[in-house]
Amino acid sequence: MHSRSSPFRLTVLLLICTSAGAQETGEILRGQILASTCFSCHGTDGKSAGSIPAIYGIPADSLRRTLQEFRDGRRPATVMDRHAKAYSDEEIASIAAYLSRIK
Amino acid sequence: MTLNRRQFIGYLGAGAALSALPRLHLSAANPQVVVIGGGFGGATCAKYLRRYDNGVGITVIEPNTDYITCPGSNWVLGGLRTMDRITQRYAGFKTYDVKHIAARVERIDSALQSVDLDNGDTVKYDRLVVAPGIDFKWDSIEGYDAQAAEQIPHAYKAGPQTELLRKQLMDMPDGGTVILSVPGDPFRCPPGPYERASMIAYYLKSHKPKSKILILDAKEKFSKQGLFQAAWKELYPGMIDWVPGTQGGKVERIDVAKRTVFTQEGLTSHRGDVINLICPHHAGTLAQSAGLTDASGWCPIDQKSFESTLHPKVHVIGDACVAGAMPKSGHSANNQAKMCAAAIIALLREEEVPIPSHVNTCYSLLAPDYGISVAAVYHLKDGKIAAVEGSGGVSPADADAQFRKREALYAEGWYASITADSFN
Ligand SMILES: Cc1cc2nc3c(=O)[nH]c(=O)nc-3n(C[C@H](O)[C@H](O)[C@H](O)COP(=O)(O)OP(=O)(O)OC[C@H]3O[C@@H](n4cnc5c(N)ncnc54)[C@H](O)[C@@H]3O)c2cc1C
Numbered sequence: 001m002h003s004r005s006s007p008f009r010l011t012v013l014l015l016i017c018t019s020a021g022a023q024e025t026g027e028i029l030r031g032q033i034l035a036s037t038c039f040s041c042h043g044t045d046g047k048s049a050g051s052i053p054a055i056y057g058i059p060a061d062s063l064r065r066t067l068q069e070f071r072d073g074r075r076p077a078t079v080m081d082r083h084a085k086a087y088s089d090e091e092i093a094s095i096a097a098y099l100s101r102i103k
Numbered sequence: 104m105t106l107n108r109r110q111f112i113g114y115l116g117a118g119a120a121l122s123a124l125p126r127l128h129l130s131a132a133n134p135q136v137v138v139i140g141g142g143f144g145g146a147t148c149a150k151y152l153r154r155y156d157n158g159v160g161i162t163v164i165e166p167n168t169d170y171i172t173c174p175g176s177n178w179v180l181g182g183l184r185t186m187d188r189i190t191q192r193y194a195g196f197k198t199y200d201v202k203h204i205a206a207r208v209e210r211i212d213s214a215l216q217s218v219d220l221d222n223g224d225t226v227k228y229d230r231l232v233v234a235p236g237i238d239f240k241w242d243s244i245e246g247y248d249a250q251a252a253e254q255i256p257h258a259y260k261a262g263p264q265t266e267l268l269r270k271q272l273m274d275m276p277d278g279g280t281v282i283l284s285v286p287g288d289p290f291r292c293p294p295g296p297y298e299r300a301s302m303i304a305y306y307l308k309s310h311k312p313k314s315k316i317l318i319l320d321a322k323e324k325f326s327k328q329g330l331f332q333a334a335w336k337e338l339y340p341g342m343i344d345w346v347p348g349t350q351g352g353k354v355e356r357i358d359v360a361k362r363t364v365f366t367q368e369g370l371t372s373h374r375g376d377v378i379n380l381i382c383p384h385h386a387g388t389l390a391q392s393a394g395l396t397d398a399s400g401w402c403p404i405d406q407k408s409f410e411s412t413l414h415p416k417v418h419v420i421g422d423a424c425v426a427g428a429m430p431k432s433g434h435s436a437n438n439q440a441k442m443c444a445a446a447i448i449a450l451l452r453e454e455e456v457p458i459p460s461h462v463n464t465c466y467s468l469l470a471p472d473y474g475i476s477v478a479a480v481y482h483l484k485d486g487k488i489a490a491v492e493g494s495g496g497v498s499p500a501d502a503d504a505q506f507r508k509r510e511a512l513y514a515e516g517w518y519a520s521i522t523a524d525s526f527n
Contacts, residue, residue: 028155028445028448028449028457030457030458033441033442033445033457033458033459033460034460036151036441037438037441037460037461037462037480038462039520039524040434040437040438040462040517040520040521040524041464041513041516041517041520041521042520043520043523043524044523044524044527048516048519048520049519049520049522049523049524049527050515050516050517050518050519051512051513051515051516051519052517078476078506078509078510078513079464079476079478079498079510079513082478082494082495082496083462083464083478083480083494083495084494085480085491085493085494085495086480086482086491086493086494086495087480
């Protein structure tokens with residue numbers, strides 16, 4: 001539908017991809033939607049701005065295990081247990097896959 | 104839309120030369136999304152629209168050039184933060200190529216798909232996002248209006264009102280009474296008034312220990328009530344009294360000159376040395392004048408796309424909308440903004456609107472090293488935003504001091520991350 005790109009747009013694109021770390025444009029993935037809800041606490045792209053741990057670039061397997069441990073009460077938490085309980089294994093896998101790819 | 108990855112890499116080499124070009128006006132070919140309001144809802148929506156698409160034109164219309172957050176404003180009352188540390192400066196608009204027009208929208212014409220500004224300009228849109236927050240129902244408490252608020256602060260929009268309340272607390276003599284009047288549901292930030300009472304108590308305990316706080320509440324119960332009341336007993340014994348609506352808590356009238364509030368049809372009155380009257384509110388007046396509200400005073404929306412059920416191509420997010428079970432909070436507004444951004448991009452591309460997912464967590468600080476939280480995750484169930492069963496809830500009642508201290512630390516971490524996620 002909108003395939004045109006003005007030179008201005010290209011500049012913007014470069015700017016964003018280099019400085020702001022936006023994801024590439026394209027289909028909006030399920031993992032991306034779910035992970036965006038984590039960013040309010042863990043920072044945009046999981047790059048925390050404060051005392052809550054950063055969660056980007058961690059291998060997907062390890063992230064998945066951590067989230068399952070929070071969910072099943074096997075990992076000490078103040079709040080992550082209450083959050084993790086909301087997600088199925090499939091949802092956890094898609095979140096972990098997405099977050100693991102952020103550099 | 105715009106470029107795929109291979110095209111993008113192909114263009115990389117041209118970047119340096121192109122970046123020297125002057126800013127071009129967006130052509131009609133690029134769809135235009137206009138966002139009204141630069142709060143947690145509006146600012147986040149603009150940023151995430153860009154994160155989801157590089158081609159769309161994004162304009163935020165917000166009269167202020169910086170934004171003082173309500174979250175953290177209770178910490179200012181407690182003396183834990185300065186106003187400067189709750190002021191956000193919209194750094195993200197530049198990073199994400201969002202055009203900011205510092206003006207107020209006076210009118211929305213949804214037939215012409217345009218908005219009129221107070222500077223005389225008109226701006227066209229393909230999709231409009233309305234995020235004006237709240238305005239007060241001045242007629243709901245007799246004797247209280249915008250002018251009265253200059254003396255009796257509501258402090259429920261952060262800024263000069265926060266500073267006024269802080270100053271009144273500092274000027275109050277030891278042994279004085281602070282009255283906090285709380286409205287019925289729904290109102291923004293359900294635990295806000297009780298975090299405020301805690302922060303005021305924290306200040307009074309070390310500076311004016313003989314003083315009292317009287318909470319007059321229109322409701323029968325409140326958010327995180329068990330945790331708040333247990334903490335008050337422990338941290339501020341005998342200092343805070345809470346009166347529910349049926350026992351005379353509902354303030355109906357105020358005599359500003361006498362600093363007195365009346366409840367129970369005038370049968371009961373209370374004089375306060377400082378009165379904080381949190382006036383009932385409704386969706387921002389622009390939403391009302393644009394015909395986006397229903398009889399409740401709030402905006403009904405499609406729960407998946409946040410598109411108004413009353414006007415097509417107009418989306419409403421944040422405090423102004425009715426988002427199922429979600430409370431009115433900065434966290435909710437930030438989350439709704441992301442889902443709305445994804446929905447708008449999908450609609451502009453004529454693709455399916457992604458299935459939304461939401462989170463809200465309200466942290467409250469009861470003392471610098473004492474934090475509690477209420478959390479929930481929401482999904483779409485039978486067309487409504489509903490909490491996911493078996494998840495969420497409040498901090499444990501039996502947690503130890505170490506746990507409360509960690510949550511206090513995370514409350515600050517939440518503030519740092521969500522403000523960066525929304526405004527930077
Ligand atoms: C004391 C207090 C403590 C709080 N603490 C928390 C907390 O700890 N956590 C939490 O999640 N939430 C908290 N909140 C709630 C939070 O502040 C709100 O829910 C949040 O600000 C809602 O975001 P919004 O974008 O809908 O509206 P707002 O943030 O109010 O933003 C609306 C913006 O729209 C602009 N605007 C309005 N009309 C127009 C117009 N006609 N044209 C152009 N611009 C316009 C305004 O200038 C404003 O900047 C607290 C609130 C209070 C009062």
